[in-house]
Amino acid sequence: MIERKEYQDYVSQNAPKSPMLRTLVAAFLVGGIICCVGEGIGDIIKLIFKEMSEKDVATWESCVMIFLGSVLTALGLYDKLGHYAGGGSIIPITGFANSVVSPAMEYNREGVFFGICAKMFVIAGPIIVFGVTVSFLIGFISYFVV
Amino acid sequence: MRTFRLKNPVYIKSGFTIVGPKEGDGNFGDCFDIVLHDDLWCEKSYEKCESKLQRDAIAGAIKKAGLERNDIDIMMGGDLLNELSSTSLAARNFPCAFLGLYNACSTFGEAMIVGSMLIDGGFAKNITCSTSSHYSSAERQYRFPLELGNQRQPTAQWTVTGAGCTVLSAEAPLRENSRVYEDDIVSVDEGMQLDEKELEKYKKSIEKQKKVINIDKSNIIEDNFSREYNDYMKPLSHYAVVTGGTIGRVIDLGIDDEANMGSCMAPAAADTILTHLTESGMDPSDYDGIFTGDLGRFGKANLEYLLSREGITLPTYYMDTGASYFTPEQKTFQGGSGAGCVNTVFNSYILKRLQRGELKRILVVPTGALLNKDTPLQKETIPGIAHAFTVESREF
Amino acid sequence: MEIFLTYLKVFAVGGFVCMLGQILINKTKISSARILVLYLLIGALLEVCGAFEPLKKFAGSGVTIPIMGFGSNLAKGAMEGAAKSGMLGAISGGLSAVAAGLTVAIVCGFVFGLIARSRSKKF
Numbered sequence: 001m002i003e004r005k006e007y008q009d010y011v012s013q014n015a016p017k018s019p020m021l022r023t024l025v026a027a028f029l030v031g032g033i034i035c036c037v038g039e040g041i042g043d044i045i046k047l048i049f050k051e052m053s054e055k056d057v058a059t060w061e062s063c064v065m066i067f068l069g070s071v072l073t074a075l076g077l078y079d080k081l082g083h084y085a086g087g088g089s090i091i092p093i094t095g096f097a098n099s100v101v102s103p104a105m106e107y108n109r110e111g112v113f114f115g116i117c118a119k120m121f122v123i124a125g126p127i128i129v130f131g132v133t134v135s136f137l138i139g140f141i142s143y144f145v146v
Numbered sequence: 147m148r149t150f151r152l153k154n155p156v157y158i159k160s161g162f163t164i165v166g167p168k169e170g171d172g173n174f175g176d177c178f179d180i181v182l183h184d185d186l187w188c189e190k191s192y193e194k195c196e197s198k199l200q201r202d203a204i205a206g207a208i209k210k211a212g213l214e215r216n217d218i219d220i221m222m223g224g225d226l227l228n229e230l231s232s233t234s235l236a237a238r239n240f241p242c243a244f245l246g247l248y249n250a251c252s253t254f255g256e257a258m259i260v261g262s263m264l265i266d267g268g269f270a271k272n273i274t275c276s277t278s279s280h281y282s283s284a285e286r287q288y289r290f291p292l293e294l295g296n297q298r299q300p301t302a303q304w305t306v307t308g309a310g311c312t313v314l315s316a317e318a319p320l321r322e323n324s325r326v327y328e329d330d331i332v333s334v335d336e337g338m339q340l341d342e343k344e345l346e347k348y349k350k351s352i353e354k355q356k357k358v359i360n361i362d363k364s365n366i367i368e369d370n371f372s373r374e375y376n377d378y379m380k381p382l383s384h385y386a387v388v389t390g391g392t393i394g395r396v397i398d399l400g401i402d403d404e405a406n407m408g409s410c411m412a413p414a415a416a417d418t419i420l421t422h423l424t425e426s427g428m429d430p431s432d433y434d435g436i437f438t439g440d441l442g443r444f445g446k447a448n449l450e451y452l453l454s455r456e457g458i459t460l461p462t463y464y465m466d467t468g469a470s471y472f473t474p475e476q477k478t479f480q481g482g483s484g485a486g487c488v489n490t491v492f493n494s495y496i497l498k499r500l501q502r503g504e505l506k507r508i509l510v511v512p513t514g515a516l517l518n519k520d521t522p523l524q525k526e527t528i529p530g531i532a533h534a535f536t537v538e539s540r541e542f
Numbered sequence: 543m544e545i546f547l548t549y550l551k552v553f554a555v556g557g558f559v560c561m562l563g564q565i566l567i568n569k570t571k572i573s574s575a576r577i578l579v580l581y582l583l584i585g586a587l588l589e590v591c592g593a594f595e596p597l598k599k600f601a602g603s604g605v606t607i608p609i610m611g612f613g614s615n616l617a618k619g620a621m622e623g624a625a626k627s628g629m630l631g632a633i634s635g636g637l638s639a640v641a642a643g644l645t646v647a648i649v650c651g652f653v654f655g656l657i658a659r660s661r662s663k664k665f
Binding site: 001002004007008010011014015016017018023073076078079080081082083085086089090095098099101102103105106107109122123 | 190191293294297298299300399400401409420444447448452456480
Binding site: 073 | 548549552553554555556557558559560561562563564565566567568574575576577578579581582583586590602603604606607608609611612613616617619620621623624625628629631632633635636637640642643644646647648650651652654655656657658659660661663
């Protein structure tokens with residue numbers, strides 16, 4: 001009928017593509033706004049707890065952002081945001097929270113044990129595994145190098 | 147030889163469809179028998195809801211055909227979930243022999259072909275062919291959790307929430323469809339073995355779900371009987387007969403993008419249509435309706451391109467049910483897909499047009515992409531399959 | 543005025559980082575988990591090269607709120623642990639630096655998993 005290669009080329013050339021400009025602008029705006037919200041939360045924490053160290057403020061800031069991301073996911077708003085913004089809402093730490101909370105909400109129908117707990121890291125698992133492994137490697141190397 | 151012609155007429159006695167709210171807003175919204183307000187339908191999970199959709203579609207089709215559940219010899223059906231869970235769970239409510247079928251989104255075509263062959267061979271008198279799919283249950287099985295904030299690809303399709311059932315029979319249908327009332331569908335099944343306490347609970351949930359059935363669009367409600375497509379009062383002028391078909395091959399041209407299933411299925415559809423036309427000696431213009439399954443807008447363009455290379459031009463009335471299912475404003479990108487897509491359109495829009503004599507001879511080509519969640523991860527390509535069956539309408 | 547400039551920098555850098563991710567999504571159809579892992583690794587790499595600290599000085603939350611901040615914390619924790627308490631610090635330092643965020647994510651996941659249900663999409 002038609003050669004495999006020819007058909008694959010035809011499909012990849014003619015397949016509809018994401019509208020570049022609109023998605024990039026949306027990602028830029030939403031990503032920037034989420035980062036600004038994070039900065040604002042950090043500033044507020046600094047105002048309230050004046051003697052807190054810079055590092056603790058940053059930790060609190062990311063904790064609050066993760067909580068906010070989780071709440072938006074639980075309210076069913078984060079997937080709408082993600083549909084509009086794409087990378088703008090995936091890459092901030094709220095996107096990480098979304099990838100932990102959304103499977104937990106999805107699989108709670110299979111029960112607490114094998115649903116929520118077992119499936120919670122279906123999406124976020126690779127992030128944690130990669131992160132921990134890389135941090136171990138970095139620590140290991142720096143122990144010998146430094 | 148993959149094309150066959152049936153020797154005896156196999157009548158389509160009735161078709162019944164239930165769809166979700168988004169589908170009810172789509173292009174075929176007026177033709178469906180039931181449109182739900184809420185796609186959970188008072189159940190605890192989307193899988194349970196899908197099973198209930200299918201159960202009630204079968205019950206409704208049997209009632210509409212003027213039959214009893216015991217009159218059905220064989221039930222045939224399938225869906226997209228693992229191990230046909232929703233079909234099997236729906237089938238436990240019926241006292242009939244059951245054959246589970248799987249051909250992804252083309253399961254309906256497979257069921258119609260096998261069913262009409264069984265009736266033609268004299269092995270059964272009445273057969274139900276049903277399939278179902280549900281957006282939310284398919285999404286979590288094949289893709290990602292619903293609440294995950296990712297973007298759908300522009301080549302992606304929307305799994306249709308819906309179930310439909312056709313009753314095939316060796317006996318000619320009646321001129322008037324039996325009316326289906328709310329109570330016939332939403333009722334406690336005799337086959338269900340429940341104890342007192344659960345029965346009470348079940349009855350309560352039925353009360354709740356009766357309120358959920360969309361009053362505006364349901365023709366179960368008396369006021370709606372005069373809708374153009376859902377006119378139960380008028381006797382039908384024509385009846386539909388399955389006359390033959392072509393069984394498809396599995397075709398794989400090496401597309402491995404699971405978000406672009408239309409392109410995986412288009413070669414299979416092209417192959418089946420070509421084979422059907424050569425083996426039966428027909429021309430596309432001999433059919434006054436050609437319907438493919440769920441290729442989507444891009445897949446439809448692919449199919450037309452593939453056929454034009456073979457020198458075949460499909461007529462302008464060629465329609466892809468997936469591509470036509472939703473309006474562009476509904477943002478489904480390529481249109482509908484899933485086992486319920488071609489089924490719900492056939493049993494509502496197409497069947498009603500056949501029964502009014504607007505279509506004389508049609509070719510229906512349901513298509514399916516054969517994959518599960520793991521095969522693309524194991525770097526497998528996605529093969530496609532398509533079955534074709536022909537339906538003719540005859541005057542009473 | 544100065545605070546406005548700070549926020550502008552955060553907005554511009556944060557937005558730019560996310561826009562790069564979106565270009566990847568559009569061009570390669572990469573899934574969201576892969577994007578997150580990629581950015582995490584970039585963050586860890588930047589930290590090791592010593593480029594993350596000046597970026598953080600410049601843009602603040604613009605680089606720490608994207609998941610790169612998570613990666614840099616992991617790398618930083620491991621390096622600090624190795625310097626402070628030897629091999630054991632190298633092993634435990636990474637996770638203990640991000641323990642707060644991870645705990646909040648897991649607890650939130652569990653609690654919201656118990657009380658909230660996923661809903662069908664309408665678009």
